[in-house]
Amino acid sequence: MNYNRVSRSPFLGRRRCTYLIFLSFVGSLFLMIWILKGPIWGMSEEAMDMDMYSQKMNSLKKLLQDGVTEDDPNLIQLIRTDFVFLPEIKPYNLKNPSLLDYSCGQSGAIDTILNQKEKGFYIEAGAYDGESISNTLFFEKVRKWNGLLIEPDPFVFERLKAKNRKAILVNSCLNIKPQPSILEFNRGNEMGRVWVDQEDKIWVKDMKMKVNVIEVPCFSLYSILLAVNQTTIDYFSLDIEGRELSVLQSIPFDKVHIDTFTVEYLNGEDNYSREIKSFMEKNGYQHVTNLPGNKTCTARDALFKKE
Ligand SMILES: *[C@@H]1O[C@H](CO)[C@@H](O)[C@H](O)[C@H]1NC(C)=O
Ligand SMILES: *[C@@H]1O[C@H](CO)[C@@H](O)[C@H](O)[C@H]1NC(C)=O
Ligand SMILES: *[C@@H]1O[C@H](CO)[C@@H](O)[C@H](O)[C@H]1NC(C)=O
Numbered sequence: 001m002n003y004n005r006v007s008r009s010p011f012l013g014r015r016r017c018t019y020l021i022f023l024s025f026v027g028s029l030f031l032m033i034w035i036l037k038g039p040i041w042g043m044s045e046e047a048m049d050m051d052m053y054s055q056k057m058n059s060l061k062k063l064l065q066d067g068v069t070e071d072d073p074n075l076i077q078l079i080r081t082d083f084v085f086l087p088e089i090k091p092y093n094l095k096n097p098s099l100l101d102y103s104c105g106q107s108g109a110i111d112t113i114l115n116q117k118e119k120g121f122y123i124e125a126g127a128y129d130g131e132s133i134s135n136t137l138f139f140e141k142v143r144k145w146n147g148l149l150i151e152p153d154p155f156v157f158e159r160l161k162a163k164n165r166k167a168i169l170v171n172s173c174l175n176i177k178p179q180p181s182i183l184e185f186n187r188g189n190e191m192g193r194v195w196v197d198q199e200d201k202i203w204v205k206d207m208k209m210k211v212n213v214i215e216v217p218c219f220s221l222y223s224i225l226l227a228v229n230q231t232t233i234d235y236f237s238l239d240i241e242g243r244e245l246s247v248l249q250s251i252p253f254d255k256v257h258i259d260t261f262t263v264e265y266l267n268g269e270d271n272y273s274r275e276i277k278s279f280m281e282k283n284g285y286q287h288v289t290n291l292p293g294n295k296t297c298t299a300r301d302a303l304f305k306k307e
Pocket of ligand 1: 104105294296
Protein backbone atom coordinates (compact mmCIF):
# COMPACT_ATOMS: atom_id res chain seq x y z
CA MET A 1 0.00 0.00 0.00
CA ASN A 2 2.56 2.42 1.23
CA TYR A 3 5.04 1.49 -1.45
CA ASN A 4 2.51 1.97 -4.16
CA ARG A 5 1.50 5.35 -2.89
CA VAL A 6 5.04 6.67 -2.65
CA SER A 7 6.06 5.46 -6.05
CA ARG A 8 2.88 6.55 -7.85
CA SER A 9 2.23 9.88 -6.23
CA PRO A 10 4.74 11.98 -8.22
CA PHE A 11 3.22 10.74 -11.45
CA LEU A 12 -0.36 11.27 -10.24
CA GLY A 13 0.60 14.68 -8.93
CA ARG A 14 1.98 15.80 -12.26
CA ARG A 15 -1.07 14.50 -14.05
CA ARG A 16 -3.36 16.23 -11.60
CA CYS A 17 -1.45 19.41 -12.09
CA THR A 18 -1.83 19.25 -15.88
CA TYR A 19 -5.47 18.44 -15.38
CA LEU A 20 -5.97 21.43 -13.09
CA ILE A 21 -4.25 23.76 -15.53
CA PHE A 22 -6.47 22.41 -18.28
CA LEU A 23 -9.59 22.88 -16.12
CA SER A 24 -8.72 26.42 -15.22
CA PHE A 25 -8.02 27.17 -18.88
CA VAL A 26 -11.44 25.84 -19.88
CA GLY A 27 -12.99 27.67 -16.92
CA SER A 28 -11.55 31.02 -17.89
CA LEU A 29 -12.58 30.45 -21.50
CA PHE A 30 -16.19 29.94 -20.40
CA LEU A 31 -15.95 32.97 -18.13
CA MET A 32 -14.71 35.10 -21.02
CA ILE A 33 -17.50 33.92 -23.31
CA TRP A 34 -20.00 34.55 -20.51
CA ILE A 35 -18.75 38.10 -20.06
CA LEU A 36 -18.74 38.80 -23.79
CA LYS A 37 -21.93 37.06 -24.80
CA GLY A 38 -24.05 36.44 -21.72
CA PRO A 39 -24.84 33.01 -20.26
CA ILE A 40 -24.19 30.28 -22.81
CA TRP A 41 -26.50 27.60 -21.54
CA GLY A 42 -30.08 28.32 -22.60
CA MET A 43 -31.14 31.65 -24.02
CA SER A 44 -30.64 34.18 -21.26
CA GLU A 45 -34.24 34.72 -20.46
CA GLU A 46 -36.18 36.26 -17.68
CA ALA A 47 -38.35 34.19 -15.46
CA MET A 48 -41.65 33.51 -17.11
CA ASP A 49 -44.70 32.12 -15.37
CA MET A 50 -45.33 29.06 -17.55
CA ASP A 51 -48.35 27.90 -15.48
CA MET A 52 -50.07 31.23 -15.84
CA TYR A 53 -49.36 31.19 -19.57
CA SER A 54 -50.84 27.70 -19.98
CA GLN A 55 -53.94 28.77 -18.04
CA LYS A 56 -54.48 31.66 -20.42
CA MET A 57 -53.94 29.43 -23.42
CA ASN A 58 -56.49 26.97 -22.06
CA SER A 59 -59.18 29.64 -21.69
CA LEU A 60 -58.47 30.69 -25.26
CA LYS A 61 -58.69 27.07 -26.48
CA LYS A 62 -62.12 26.77 -24.84
CA LEU A 63 -63.30 29.88 -26.64
CA LEU A 64 -61.89 28.66 -29.96
CA GLN A 65 -64.04 25.51 -29.72
CA ASP A 66 -67.11 27.76 -29.98
CA GLY A 67 -65.81 29.27 -33.23
CA VAL A 68 -65.89 32.99 -32.38
CA THR A 69 -65.72 35.87 -34.89
CA GLU A 70 -63.09 38.62 -34.64
CA ASP A 71 -65.45 41.06 -32.91
CA ASP A 72 -67.11 38.59 -30.53
CA PRO A 73 -67.53 40.33 -27.13
CA ASN A 74 -66.27 37.25 -25.25
CA LEU A 75 -63.13 37.19 -27.36
CA ILE A 76 -62.52 40.92 -26.91
CA GLN A 77 -62.98 40.52 -23.15
CA LEU A 78 -60.59 37.57 -23.01
CA ILE A 79 -57.93 39.52 -24.92
CA ARG A 80 -58.38 42.41 -22.46
CA THR A 81 -58.08 40.32 -19.33
CA ASP A 82 -55.41 37.82 -20.39
CA PHE A 83 -53.21 39.29 -23.10
CA VAL A 84 -53.32 43.09 -22.75
CA PHE A 85 -51.11 44.98 -20.28
CA LEU A 86 -51.89 48.65 -19.64
CA PRO A 87 -49.17 51.35 -19.89
CA GLU A 88 -46.54 51.34 -17.18
CA ILE A 89 -46.30 54.34 -14.84
CA LYS A 90 -42.86 53.42 -13.47
CA PRO A 91 -39.90 55.26 -15.05
CA TYR A 92 -38.27 53.76 -18.14
CA ASN A 93 -35.77 51.00 -17.62
CA LEU A 94 -33.72 51.37 -20.80
CA LYS A 95 -30.22 50.23 -21.67
CA ASN A 96 -29.66 53.45 -23.55
CA PRO A 97 -31.75 56.08 -21.73
CA SER A 98 -30.39 59.19 -23.46
CA LEU A 99 -31.02 58.09 -27.04
CA LEU A 100 -34.02 59.67 -28.77
CA ASP A 101 -34.24 57.78 -32.05
CA TYR A 102 -33.75 54.02 -31.71
CA SER A 103 -34.84 53.20 -35.27
CA CYS A 104 -32.95 52.81 -38.54
CA GLY A 105 -34.41 55.97 -40.01
CA GLN A 106 -38.09 54.95 -39.79
CA SER A 107 -38.98 57.29 -36.91
CA GLY A 108 -37.41 60.34 -38.56
CA ALA A 109 -39.06 59.68 -41.91
CA ILE A 110 -42.52 59.21 -40.38
CA ASP A 111 -42.05 62.26 -38.13
CA THR A 112 -41.36 64.39 -41.20
CA ILE A 113 -44.41 63.08 -43.08
CA LEU A 114 -46.63 63.76 -40.06
CA ASN A 115 -45.16 67.27 -39.50
CA GLN A 116 -43.84 66.45 -36.02
CA LYS A 117 -47.33 65.55 -34.85
CA GLU A 118 -47.73 65.37 -31.08
CA LYS A 119 -49.96 63.03 -29.05
CA GLY A 120 -50.63 60.58 -31.85
CA PHE A 121 -51.09 56.81 -31.61
CA TYR A 122 -48.76 54.12 -32.98
CA ILE A 123 -48.74 50.34 -33.37
CA GLU A 124 -45.50 48.37 -33.51
CA ALA A 125 -45.49 44.67 -34.45
CA GLY A 126 -43.24 42.86 -33.65
CA ALA A 127 -42.19 45.05 -30.80
CA TYR A 128 -39.31 42.76 -29.75
CA ASP A 129 -37.84 44.11 -26.47
CA GLY A 130 -39.28 47.61 -26.93
CA GLU A 131 -35.88 49.27 -27.15
CA SER A 132 -33.43 47.69 -29.63
CA ILE A 133 -34.22 49.13 -33.07
CA SER A 134 -37.61 50.33 -31.80
CA ASN A 135 -39.39 52.41 -34.44
CA THR A 136 -41.85 53.90 -31.96
CA LEU A 137 -39.92 54.80 -28.80
CA PHE A 138 -39.03 58.14 -30.42
CA PHE A 139 -42.73 59.06 -30.71
CA GLU A 140 -43.41 58.08 -27.12
CA LYS A 141 -40.42 59.97 -25.68
CA VAL A 142 -40.26 63.01 -27.92
CA ARG A 143 -43.75 63.52 -29.34
CA LYS A 144 -45.70 62.23 -26.31
CA TRP A 145 -47.69 59.64 -28.25
CA ASN A 146 -49.53 56.65 -26.86
CA GLY A 147 -49.35 53.35 -28.58
CA LEU A 148 -49.64 49.63 -28.81
CA LEU A 149 -46.74 47.17 -28.82
CA ILE A 150 -47.45 43.65 -30.06
CA GLU A 151 -45.00 40.83 -29.37
CA PRO A 152 -45.85 37.12 -29.69
CA ASP A 153 -42.84 35.45 -28.04
CA PRO A 154 -43.80 35.11 -24.33
CA PHE A 155 -40.15 35.08 -23.23
CA VAL A 156 -39.18 38.16 -25.24
CA PHE A 157 -42.41 39.71 -23.93
CA GLU A 158 -41.03 39.56 -20.36
CA ARG A 159 -38.07 41.63 -21.54
CA LEU A 160 -40.44 44.07 -23.24
CA LYS A 161 -42.50 44.45 -20.05
CA ALA A 162 -39.37 45.17 -18.04
CA LYS A 163 -38.59 48.29 -20.13
CA ASN A 164 -41.64 50.12 -18.70
CA ARG A 165 -42.74 51.55 -22.03
CA LYS A 166 -45.66 53.98 -21.73
CA ALA A 167 -47.63 51.85 -24.14
CA ILE A 168 -50.31 49.19 -24.13
CA LEU A 169 -48.61 45.81 -24.54
CA VAL A 170 -50.19 42.80 -26.19
CA ASN A 171 -48.68 39.34 -25.94
CA SER A 172 -49.93 37.71 -29.14
CA CYS A 173 -49.15 37.23 -32.77
CA LEU A 174 -51.04 39.03 -35.52
CA ASN A 175 -53.32 36.58 -37.24
CA ILE A 176 -53.61 36.47 -40.98
CA LYS A 177 -57.31 35.60 -40.80
CA PRO A 178 -60.10 37.31 -38.85
CA GLN A 179 -60.84 34.45 -36.43
CA PRO A 180 -58.43 33.94 -33.53
CA SER A 181 -56.24 30.85 -33.47
CA ILE A 182 -53.38 29.22 -31.66
CA LEU A 183 -50.38 28.77 -33.93
CA GLU A 184 -46.93 27.32 -33.63
CA PHE A 185 -44.22 29.96 -33.51
CA ASN A 186 -40.52 29.51 -34.06
CA ARG A 187 -38.65 31.50 -31.44
CA GLY A 188 -35.64 33.47 -32.57
CA ASN A 189 -35.31 36.68 -30.57
CA GLU A 190 -35.94 39.51 -33.04
CA MET A 191 -36.41 36.96 -35.86
CA GLY A 192 -39.28 34.91 -34.44
CA ARG A 193 -41.90 33.88 -36.95
CA VAL A 194 -45.02 31.70 -37.02
CA TRP A 195 -44.34 28.10 -38.01
CA VAL A 196 -47.34 27.15 -40.06
CA ASP A 197 -46.62 26.28 -43.66
CA GLN A 198 -43.77 25.19 -45.92
CA GLU A 199 -42.86 28.81 -46.63
CA ASP A 200 -42.13 29.43 -42.92
CA LYS A 201 -39.98 26.33 -42.72
CA ILE A 202 -37.97 27.24 -45.81
CA TRP A 203 -37.49 30.76 -44.44
CA VAL A 204 -36.19 29.50 -41.09
CA LYS A 205 -33.81 27.17 -42.92
CA ASP A 206 -32.61 29.92 -45.29
CA MET A 207 -31.95 32.20 -42.32
CA LYS A 208 -29.94 29.37 -40.73
CA MET A 209 -32.04 29.62 -37.58
CA LYS A 210 -32.58 26.98 -34.93
CA VAL A 211 -35.99 25.35 -34.67
CA ASN A 212 -37.50 26.14 -31.27
CA VAL A 213 -41.27 26.01 -31.58
CA ILE A 214 -43.91 27.08 -29.02
CA GLU A 215 -47.65 27.74 -29.17
CA VAL A 216 -48.79 31.34 -29.27
CA PRO A 217 -52.21 33.01 -29.42
CA CYS A 218 -52.93 34.86 -32.67
CA PHE A 219 -55.56 37.59 -32.96
CA SER A 220 -56.46 39.72 -35.93
CA LEU A 221 -55.31 43.33 -35.73
CA TYR A 222 -58.97 44.36 -35.64
CA SER A 223 -59.70 42.16 -32.57
CA ILE A 224 -56.73 43.68 -30.78
CA LEU A 225 -57.76 47.23 -31.69
CA LEU A 226 -61.28 46.58 -30.36
CA ALA A 227 -59.77 45.22 -27.14
CA VAL A 228 -57.78 48.42 -26.62
CA ASN A 229 -60.56 50.77 -27.85
CA GLN A 230 -58.49 52.36 -30.61
CA THR A 231 -59.25 52.24 -34.32
CA THR A 232 -57.55 55.50 -35.39
CA ILE A 233 -53.81 55.08 -35.82
CA ASP A 234 -51.19 57.59 -36.96
CA TYR A 235 -48.34 55.16 -37.59
CA PHE A 236 -48.18 51.38 -37.92
CA SER A 237 -44.71 49.81 -37.92
CA LEU A 238 -45.10 46.30 -39.33
CA ASP A 239 -42.10 44.01 -39.21
CA ILE A 240 -43.01 40.40 -38.56
CA GLU A 241 -40.35 38.57 -40.52
CA GLY A 242 -42.07 37.77 -43.76
CA ARG A 243 -45.82 37.63 -43.16
CA GLU A 244 -46.44 41.34 -43.54
CA LEU A 245 -48.52 41.06 -46.72
CA SER A 246 -50.95 38.55 -45.18
CA VAL A 247 -51.46 40.79 -42.15
CA LEU A 248 -52.08 43.83 -44.38
CA GLN A 249 -54.64 41.81 -46.33
CA SER A 250 -56.47 41.01 -43.08
CA ILE A 251 -57.03 44.66 -42.09
CA PRO A 252 -60.62 45.92 -42.56
CA PHE A 253 -59.67 49.30 -44.03
CA ASP A 254 -63.28 50.47 -43.82
CA LYS A 255 -63.27 50.12 -40.01
CA VAL A 256 -59.69 51.03 -39.12
CA HIS A 257 -57.98 54.31 -40.07
CA ILE A 258 -54.22 54.18 -40.35
CA ASP A 259 -52.34 57.24 -41.66
CA THR A 260 -48.82 55.92 -42.25
CA PHE A 261 -47.03 52.58 -42.42
CA THR A 262 -43.51 51.27 -42.53
CA VAL A 263 -43.53 47.69 -43.78
CA GLU A 264 -40.50 45.45 -43.79
CA TYR A 265 -39.64 44.67 -47.31
CA LEU A 266 -36.78 42.68 -48.70
CA ASN A 267 -35.17 44.68 -51.44
CA GLY A 268 -37.99 46.50 -53.20
CA GLU A 269 -37.39 44.58 -56.41
CA ASP A 270 -38.62 41.09 -55.62
CA ASN A 271 -42.18 39.88 -56.17
CA TYR A 272 -43.06 40.01 -52.47
CA SER A 273 -42.16 43.70 -52.20
CA ARG A 274 -43.99 44.48 -55.45
CA GLU A 275 -47.09 42.69 -54.16
CA ILE A 276 -47.05 44.73 -50.94
CA LYS A 277 -46.76 47.95 -52.92
CA SER A 278 -49.55 47.06 -55.28
CA PHE A 279 -51.80 45.92 -52.42
CA MET A 280 -51.25 49.18 -50.52
CA GLU A 281 -51.86 51.31 -53.62
CA LYS A 282 -55.14 49.51 -54.24
CA ASN A 283 -56.17 50.40 -50.70
CA GLY A 284 -55.57 54.13 -51.05
CA TYR A 285 -51.94 54.45 -49.93
CA GLN A 286 -49.08 56.23 -51.63
CA HIS A 287 -45.67 54.56 -51.64
CA VAL A 288 -43.45 57.39 -50.36
CA THR A 289 -40.01 55.77 -50.34
CA ASN A 290 -37.98 52.70 -49.44
CA LEU A 291 -35.60 53.12 -46.54
CA PRO A 292 -32.41 51.60 -47.89
CA GLY A 293 -30.83 50.10 -44.77
CA ASN A 294 -27.07 49.68 -44.39
CA LYS A 295 -24.53 47.37 -42.75
CA THR A 296 -25.58 48.12 -39.16
CA CYS A 297 -29.24 48.60 -40.02
CA THR A 298 -30.20 45.67 -42.17
CA ALA A 299 -33.93 46.41 -42.03
CA ARG A 300 -35.30 47.68 -45.32
CA ASP A 301 -38.73 49.20 -45.01
CA ALA A 302 -41.24 50.61 -47.45
CA LEU A 303 -43.00 53.73 -46.28
CA PHE A 304 -46.67 54.32 -47.14
CA LYS A 305 -48.94 57.26 -46.51
CA LYS A 306 -52.72 57.51 -46.84
CA GLU A 307 -53.66 59.59 -49.88
C1 LIG B 1 -27.07 53.25 -40.94
O1 LIG B 1 -28.31 53.92 -40.98
C2 LIG B 1 -28.70 54.48 -39.74
C3 LIG B 1 -30.10 55.04 -39.89
O2 LIG B 1 -30.25 55.80 -41.02
C4 LIG B 1 -27.69 55.53 -39.32
O3 LIG B 1 -28.06 56.08 -38.08
C5 LIG B 1 -26.33 54.88 -39.20
O4 LIG B 1 -25.36 55.85 -38.92
C6 LIG B 1 -25.96 54.18 -40.50
N1 LIG B 1 -24.74 53.42 -40.31
C7 LIG B 1 -23.76 53.37 -41.22
C8 LIG B 1 -22.59 52.51 -40.87
O5 LIG B 1 -23.82 53.98 -42.27
C1 LIG C 1 -61.31 49.71 -23.21
O1 LIG C 1 -62.62 49.84 -22.77
C2 LIG C 1 -63.00 48.88 -21.77
C3 LIG C 1 -64.48 48.99 -21.55
O2 LIG C 1 -64.87 50.34 -21.39
C4 LIG C 1 -62.16 49.11 -20.53
O3 LIG C 1 -62.49 48.17 -19.54
C5 LIG C 1 -60.68 48.95 -20.89
O4 LIG C 1 -59.85 49.22 -19.79
C6 LIG C 1 -60.32 49.85 -22.06
N1 LIG C 1 -58.97 49.51 -22.47
C7 LIG C 1 -58.02 50.40 -22.74
C8 LIG C 1 -56.68 49.89 -23.09
O5 LIG C 1 -58.24 51.59 -22.71
C1 LIG D 1 -42.22 36.92 -60.04
O1 LIG D 1 -43.31 37.37 -60.83
C2 LIG D 1 -43.15 37.14 -62.23
C3 LIG D 1 -44.29 37.80 -62.98
O2 LIG D 1 -45.47 37.86 -62.23
C4 LIG D 1 -43.08 35.63 -62.47
O3 LIG D 1 -42.90 35.36 -63.83
C5 LIG D 1 -41.91 35.06 -61.67
O4 LIG D 1 -41.87 33.65 -61.79
C6 LIG D 1 -42.00 35.41 -60.20
N1 LIG D 1 -40.80 35.01 -59.50
C7 LIG D 1 -40.82 34.32 -58.37
C8 LIG D 1 -39.49 34.01 -57.78
O5 LIG D 1 -41.85 33.98 -57.81
